[in-house]
Amino acid sequence: MHLFIFCLHIILSPLIFSTNPSKFLTPHCNRIAMAFRMGVGGGNASSGMGVAEHSVSTFKELQRKKVHRYVIFKIDEKTKEVVVEKTGSPAESYDDFTASLPENDCRYAVFDFDFVTSENCQKSKIFFIAWSPSVARIRPKMLYATSKDRFRRELQGIHYEIQATDPTEMELEVLQERAN
Known part of the structure; x- marks a missing residue:
């Protein structure tokens, strides 16, 4: 169990503690994450057009x-x-x-x-x-x-x-x- 937690920590640490976690994501996942962070189309996604x-x-x-x-x-x-x-x-x-x-x-x-x-x-x-x-x-x-x-x-x-x-x-x- 401790080995599993250690491995998980090694894998996730760069994502959690990095100032730019998107560099660890695949390009496709990064585009989707950016779309939701910025709002679709650059505006507020919840308000729509x-x-x-x-x-x-x-x-x-x-x-x-x-x-x-x-x-x-x-x-x-x-x-x-x-x-x-x-x-x-x-x-x-x-x-x-x-x-x-x-x-x-x-x-x-x-x-x-x-x-x-x-x-x-x-x-x-x-x-x-x-x-x-x-x-x-x-x-x-x-x-x-x-x-x-x-x-x-x-x-x-x-x-x-x-x-x-x-x-x-x-x-x-x-x-x-x-x-x-």
Whole structure:
């Protein structure tokens, strides 16, 4: 037992007592540790990115005026804001929406889902979708994950939220099931 503790002390001492413990970490671990120490993107990781006023007003157009079927948002790292990347006209379908999402990068989106209830009533529900494909790089995944809650709070009137890492997690049937 004493030998084990001695060996552990020999291995961990440079990490514990060094002024620069990152030199003992692998480059990959060091990048992850630095990202968490500095905050993702150099800012405060818990607060997330700012939200462009245009993003909120475009969401309100979708919500109140039905001007858009969907809105896709992205994080602009230069301005450190969530901005509108694309809007879909009211005539566009859910397939058009899913085809607009990048296969290998993260995005936020809202989709105005129209459906008919079992009582034959026309209804509409707004879905917030956090798209984070499994093939996306780690940095964007962390950036979008830490900014999601703040951005989501800015969009008043969301009915349902979906977090998807794969297209099957946000198929039309998933929305229908959640809305009913």
